[in-house]
Amino acid sequence: MNISRFLKSQNVDPSRRSxxxxxxxxxxxxxxxxxxxxIAAQAQSAADAALEFNAFxxxxxxxxVKVLIKHLEMGQGVYTGLATCIADELDADWAQVVCEHAPAxxxxxxxxxxxxxxxxxxxxxxxxFMQMRQAGAAAKAMLVNAAAAQWSVPASEIRVxxxxxxxxxxxxxxxxxxxxxxxxxxxxxxxLTLKTPDQFTLIGRDDTLRxxxxxxxxxxxxxxxxxxxxxLTAVVVHAPRFGAKVRSFDATAxxxxxxxxxxxxxxxxxxxxxxxxxxxxxxxxxxKVEWDDSAAETRGTTDILAxxxxxxxxxxxxxxxxxxxxxxxxxxxxxxxxxxxxxxLAHAQMEPMNCVAKVDGAAxxxxxxxxxxxxxxxxxxxxxxxxxxxxxxxxxxAGGGFGRRANPASDYVLEAVxxxxxxxxxxxxxxxSREDDMRAGYYRPAYVHKLTxxxxxxxxxxxxxxxxxxxSIMAGTPLAAMMMVxxxxxxxxxGLSDLAYEIPxxxxxxxxxxxxxxxxWWRSVGHTHTAFSKEVFIDVxxxxxxxxxxxFRLGLLKNNPRExxxxxxxxxxxxxxxxxxxxxxxxxxxxxxxFGSTVAEIVDVSVQGTNFKVxxxxxxxxxxIAVNPNVVRAQVESAIAYGLSAALGDEVTMTAGNVDQDNxxxxxxxxxxxxxxVEVHIVASTNAPSGVGEPGTPPIAPAVANALAAxxxxxxxxxxxxxx
Amino acid sequence: MAxxxxxxxxxxxVDVEGDMPLLWAVRDHxxxxxxxxxxxxxxxxxxxxxxDGVATRTCVLTVANAVGRNITTIEGLQSPQARAVQAxxxxxxxPQCGYCQSGQVMSAxxxxxxxxxxxxxxxxxxxxxxxxxxGTYSRIKAGIHMAAAxxxxxGGAA
Numbered sequence: 001m002n003i004s005r006f007l008k009s010q011n012v013d014p015s016r017r018s019x020x021x022x023x024x025x026x027x028x029x030x031x032x033x034x035x036x037x038x039i040a041a042q043a044q045s046a047a048d049a050a051l052e053f054n055a056f057x058x059x060x061x062x063x064x065v066k067v068l069i070k071h072l073e074m075g076q077g078v079y080t081g082l083a084t085c086i087a088d089e090l091d092a093d094w095a096q097v098v099c100e101h102a103p104a105x106x107x108x109x110x111x112x113x114x115x116x117x118x119x120x121x122x123x124x125x126x127x128x129f130m131q132m133r134q135a136g137a138a139a140k141a142m143l144v145n146a147a148a149a150q151w152s153v154p155a156s157e158i159r160v161x162x163x164x165x166x167x168x169x170x171x172x173x174x175x176x177x178x179x180x181x182x183x184x185x186x187x188x189x190x191x192l193t194l195k196t197p198d199q200f201t202l203i204g205r206d207d208t209l210r211x212x213x214x215x216x217x218x219x220x221x222x223x224x225x226x227x228x229x230x231x232l233t234a235v236v237v238h239a240p241r242f243g244a245k246v247r248s249f250d251a252t253a254x255x256x257x258x259x260x261x262x263x264x265x266x267x268x269x270x271x272x273x274x275x276x277x278x279x280x281x282x283x284x285x286x287x288k289v290e291w292d293d294s295a296a297e298t299r300g301t302t303d304i305l306a307x308x309x310x311x312x313x314x315x316x317x318x319x320x321x322x323x324x325x326x327x328x329x330x331x332x333x334x335x336x337x338x339x340x341x342x343x344x345l346a347h348a349q350m351e352p353m354n355c356v357a358k359v360d361g362a363a364x365x366x367x368x369x370x371x372x373x374x375x376x377x378x379x380x381x382x383x384x385x386x387x388x389x390x391x392x393x394x395x396x397x398a399g400g401g402f403g404r405r406a407n408p409a410s411d412y413v414l415e416a417v418x419x420x421x422x423x424x425x426x427x428x429x430x431x432x433s434r435e436d437d438m439r440a441g442y443y444r445p446a447y448v449h450k451l452t453x454x455x456x457x458x459x460x461x462x463x464x465x466x467x468x469x470x471x472s473i474m475a476g477t478p479l480a481a482m483m484m485v486x487x488x489x490x491x492x493x494x495g496l497s498d499l500a501y502e503i504p505x506x507x508x509x510x511x512x513x514x515x516x517x518x519x520x521w522w523r524s525v526g527h528t529h530t531a532f533s534k535e536v537f538i539d540v541x542x543x544x545x546x547x548x549x550x551x552f553r554l555g556l557l558k559n560n561p562r563e564x565x566x567x568x569x570x571x572x573x574x575x576x577x578x579x580x581x582x583x584x585x586x587x588x589x590x591x592x593x594x595f596g597s598t599v600a601e602i603v604d605v606s607v608q609g610t611n612f613k614v615x616x617x618x619x620x621x622x623x624x625i626a627v628n629p630n631v632v633r634a635q636v637e638s639a640i641a642y643g644l645s646a647a648l649g650d651e652v653t654m655t656a657g658n659v660d661q662d663n664x665x666x667x668x669x670x671x672x673x674x675x676x677x678v679e680v681h682i683v684a685s686t687n688a689p690s691g692v693g694e695p696g697t698p699p700i701a702p703a704v705a706n707a708l709a710a711x712x713x714x715x716x717x718x719x720x721x722x723x724x
Numbered sequence: 725m726a727x728x729x730x731x732x733x734x735x736x737x738v739d740v741e742g743d744m745p746l747l748w749a750v751r752d753h754x755x756x757x758x759x760x761x762x763x764x765x766x767x768x769x770x771x772x773x774x775x776d777g778v779a780t781r782t783c784v785l786t787v788a789n790a791v792g793r794n795i796t797t798i799e800g801l802q803s804p805q806a807r808a809v810q811a812x813x814x815x816x817x818x819p820q821c822g823y824c825q826s827g828q829v830m831s832a833x834x835x836x837x838x839x840x841x842x843x844x845x846x847x848x849x850x851x852x853x854x855x856x857x858x859g860t861y862s863r864i865k866a867g868i869h870m871a872a873a874x875x876x877x878x879g880g881a882a
Binding site for chain 1: 753801810847859
């Protein structure tokens, strides 16, 4: 069936399609509300016509401060965090602030730590803390200058507080001044005097409500909820094995099914386009596809991991080296070795990958939870042979991400564009089922680590050798130039190559084998595995030396005041060494620094036979200034839950190249009954903010393993954790 | 085929196949997008609606089987319990990405409508079918307790 026949079957006159196209923008605005489109496109009347002060701040005459958020809101609280920085310097009333996602525009909205527009690496606040405050302060200066001109008073005497500008008997709202203020020349942001921390009114406050609203009542809009006039839905049947290609397909039965519009092969499989998701899915079930497996990965994870075990017995590329480790190990009388194994992990964010695309000749318009605006925009433009100015991206909330949406190959985004290109002028929503999502790869790679230490007579390590084997997530991506040094993917060894513990001699070696399984970062990236082997190993050394695990760590952190303080805070709050535990309970600790922040976690587990439950987690974090402490706590709680899920159950395996897991009954993520009580303590700081979304994840799995070892004596070196 | 559904107290006609899950009829054909698609096999709870007052995974309930029953979606929640739950969700800032939260709110509301003072174990049992990958479980549990306390204090009128 072609498009015009389909539209006819839906009682839509094909000749009216141009009308649909013309009206699409305004209708979408009405249907989707404030989450959509640019500020200008929404301005319907003079009262809510936003006046632009700068790239981040607009103010309407009816007194709404609109903040454009250059990062993707995927639950990490970036709307709230960035808006807090702006509103504080602007001295706005928090209630008058609304947020929208910024459009794709690298020049205006680059992540200052990445040099391109994108969200990740726990950098949202870290890169924009000053930029957002400057944007707020600049807008405030323009309001003040407008008031000074209107009232004929010196600008320096004007006061601004909670959205009110005043001088003597004069008062005005931001809205009153917006029109005149927007015409003031923009100040030089570097010349602005920003507040000192003691002058903050919103930064550091606990009681400001989040700005990503509508999530408790179903009104928040995600990609899955985007509805556009005439929109079709597409599903794609993907190859069962990574790297396989379509050899041939028979769509006869699919095309005969009601609601199916068209079926065609694309780079990544065979697309079924239909009037709705159910028709597309039922049509897909009827599709017969023959696959060409000649370039496919046909090994299982058992084979892949067996190879990695062989690799760590051999010398790898040197990622870091101090002293002569192999000589010291060879001469030492007391050598301790542990081998660790980590599975592939799926992100399994709640909203399976999806993307709405409309392609009209050389122009594309997109609607989705866009995490890598610069990368996606360039990839789309290249695919369509057009310029990036012809690729418009409308960003909506993402139903979780944990790294998955920032795909260096723009995989799901380009798939949507490939489908949309075939149904020119018609918006198409590409929807992946949970099974599609779970089997699509781009996993956290599987790894094997081998750690070997030489110990002195006191049981203290004098030398450590670390060998890591696992796929590089950076090789072959546009980020390789930045993230790979002399062939070493620094994310494969981060947390080990920059070991926090003072061990006089150390060497970190890396094997980066390649295979056909697509891999990618996953919440906290390399630290997902490096923190585990490091912290379990150090605990084993502590117990072997007959030392307390906290005291042993502190002894190796004498020149690291930050880790020392965080570890001590967590120990104190958890009652380490002082608080009695019920019979059958064990306590474990881990501390790790990642994304500029340090987190220590102390875990209590209860054990019954081979079953155990994580009962309580006490966490301490130093993330510099906590812009919104409640969001920081929420992120640490979340990072712990996400890491605990992997510690307890997440695992992707493959048999003969086929992924064994497909949905939540086979990929066992954390549910409420396994969630421990979590207590988060934030170290008071006046340092610049550092990462928050990810640093809470690395310590949880080793802390649980260490607690289990403390009570059972079993040192578990494989994730997910299982007691024998 | 045409089906008549009673959603949030109102009658809606929808022309779909009878084996279409209620979730997709409601989302794709009636434009109530608050209920989410997460797994399609009743494993995650994102699609939870109330069917005759019972929290139900609508990704596996067919339209044909939903005819003649009272369907409540997140858009139509009105009971005192629902209002107390939603107020607690805002007070405790429960949602993060939020994609599962419509389902969480539906399940929590259904629990409180039957059990005005659930224990932790009863909450865990009632919420076992709702996954949250952001791990907001502690706040969800606290939110249910807060809503229960609020309902008790106000004699059931949140």
